[in-house]
Amino acid sequence: MSDAPTLTRAQWLTAIALIVGGLAPIFDSTIVNVALKSLAADLGVQIATIQWVSTAYLLSLAISIPVVAWAELRFGSRRVWIAALLVFLVGSVACSLAWDAGSLIAFRVVQGFGAGLMMPLMQSVLMRQAGGRNIGTLMGIVSLPIALGPILGPVIGGGILAVASWRWLFLVNVPLCLVGVVLALRWVPGEALGARRPFDWLGFLLVSPGLAAVLLALSNSHDDGGFARPDVGWPLAVGALLLAAFTWHALRRGDTALVRLGLLRARELKVATVAMVFTGAALFGAVFLLPLFWQTVRGTDALGAGLMMIPQGIGTLVVRTQAGRLTDRIGPRWIAVTGFAVAALATAPFAFADASTSPVWLGIVLFLRGCGLGTVFIPIMAAAYTGLPGGDVADASIITRIAQQLGGALGTALLAVLLQASLNGGGTPVDAFHVAFWWATGFAAVSMLVALLLPVISRAERG
Known part of the structure; x- marks a missing residue:
């Protein structure tokens, strides 16, 4: 079996430019979550009010995602990417200067709108540049910050709060955005994408x-x-x-x-979209549970909970390059199935864990869980773009991004409701977390079954 083709210099440079610019909004969405108690205390409001700092960002992000494909056709990828970066930059600076909860929530709306434009744009730009080749390898590169955001964001946020004001949670975005703009001017393609369509x-x-x-x-x-x-x-x-x-x-x-849902007639995109819903639930649902588990059952603070997530991040880093290359070699099906199986097996031990469980054992389990989750994104996204012409890539990116967003929100909501219901039913916190983690394991197991429907490349097609 031959090695997967290597990336061209232009593909590497474009990927670097997109990753640097995309780091800020990807990390920001989770960095802020660990600061909600600090924000509530500093601004003199209840947690229920300050929760809108996260909710407003999420809603604004959802509103802007559907316009990406139209904007790319109308203005070109480079202009839209730079405009989104600048909108996010302005929103970040404004958030750091917020004088009360209302102004902070309003400025988070600005941030969210810019972030919503960037997420699907990262994928569509590189997929068009790939021209149907090296898709797995490219997804392994460009989706790295997407996978690491929910894992390392709490660590970064907790670290900033330990040494500085919450305002630095937003100012940390400034250098990333500025460097991202400079790199985009040089390395992000800006050519016209074809015929424009009316809004x-x-x-x-x-x-x-x-x-x-x-x-x-x-x-x-x-x-x-x-x-x-x-x-x-x-x-x-x-x-x-x-x-x-x-x-x-x-x-x-x-x-x-605005979003060409007719593309879902393509089997590969349809299956990948369903798989992305479950992937979002499996990833973001457990990301919601794990910090709470460390703080409620294990008694750690916010920074300690974030640090305990590092093994999962390391696991994600370790496997991504090989997962991309293997996807290009043998197709997405068995790579995704294996990743979900590992994620399910590595989530199940938390359904037995309590305050006395060895932290070393839990760290090993989290590392393996990171390996599983770091594997699944790449084959699913590669499958979504299989056989699509360049003009359809932007719409496919929007569809899969919406699926991931809805899956993440649904998975988090279900686990939160189950956790609360167990506590209200008289169960201990440990018992409540056990129930929730069994469900999180189930999300990954069902995802494995869905992944069996992904395409597999035949030996003849691999050459």
């Missing part, structure tokens, strides 16, 4: 508020009452109705829809 206003007014409403409902479900809360039921119903209406509209409008 789909009706589609935008359906899909963006629909996504925001669903994500708001899932976020509210973390509080007492879970899915029975009125502020969960109503947004969820409205959001589902808007998304159903957008689906009907997009399928009728075809290639001029």
Whole structure:
């Protein structure tokens, strides 16, 4: 079996430019989460109010994601990327200068809008440049910060809070954004992508508020009452109705829809999209549980909980290059199945862990879990782009990004509700976490079954 083809110099330089610029919004989304108690105390508000610092960012991000494909066609990749970086930079500086909770929440909306443009753009730019070759290797490079964000973000946030004001949580983004702009001017391609299409206003007014409403409902479900809360039921119903209406509209409008859902007729993209929902649930759901487990059951502080996540990050780093190369060699199916199997097996031990469980053993388990999760993103994303012409890549990036976002929100909401229900039912914190971790293990196991539907490259196709 021959080695996978190596990347060209242009592909390497573009990947570097995108990763440097993309680090800020990817880490920011999780860095801030560890600071909510500090923010509430400093700004003199309740946790329920300051929680909107995270919620507003998430909702704004969801609103901007669907416009990426249209914006790329209209303005070109480089202009959209730089504009998104500058919007995120302005939002970051403004957040660092916030004078009360209301202003901080408003500035987080600005940040979220820029971040929402960048996430799918990172993938689509490189996939078009790949021209159908080296997809696994490229995804292994460009998706690295996407996977590490939820893992290392809490560590960085806890470290900053240990030595400096919460305002530095936002100022740390400034150098990354500035360097990202300089690199993008040199190395991100800016050529026209083809025929422009008119902006789909009706589609935008359906899909963006629909996504925001669903994500708001899932976020509210973390509080007492879970899915029975009125502020969960109503947004969820409205959001589902808007998304159903957008689906009907997009399928009728075809290639001029804001998000071209007709692309889901391609089996590879369809299966990859479903798999990405479960991947989001398996990754972000457990990322929600693990810091709480360390703090509630093990008695660590926020920084200590973040540090305990480092083995998972190391595991993710170790496997990504080989996972990308193997995907290019043998296809995505068995790489993804293996990754999910490892993630499931490495999550299950937490369903037995308690305050006396060896931290060394838990560190080893987290390392293996990181290896599993670091493996699954690459083959799924590679499968999503299989056989797609360059003009369809941007829309495929949006579809998979939305799937991951919804999966992450749904997985986190389900685990939060299960955890709270167990506690309200009289169970001990340890018992409640055991129930939640069994469900997290189940997410990974179901994902493994879905991954069996991913394409596999035949020996003849591999040459």
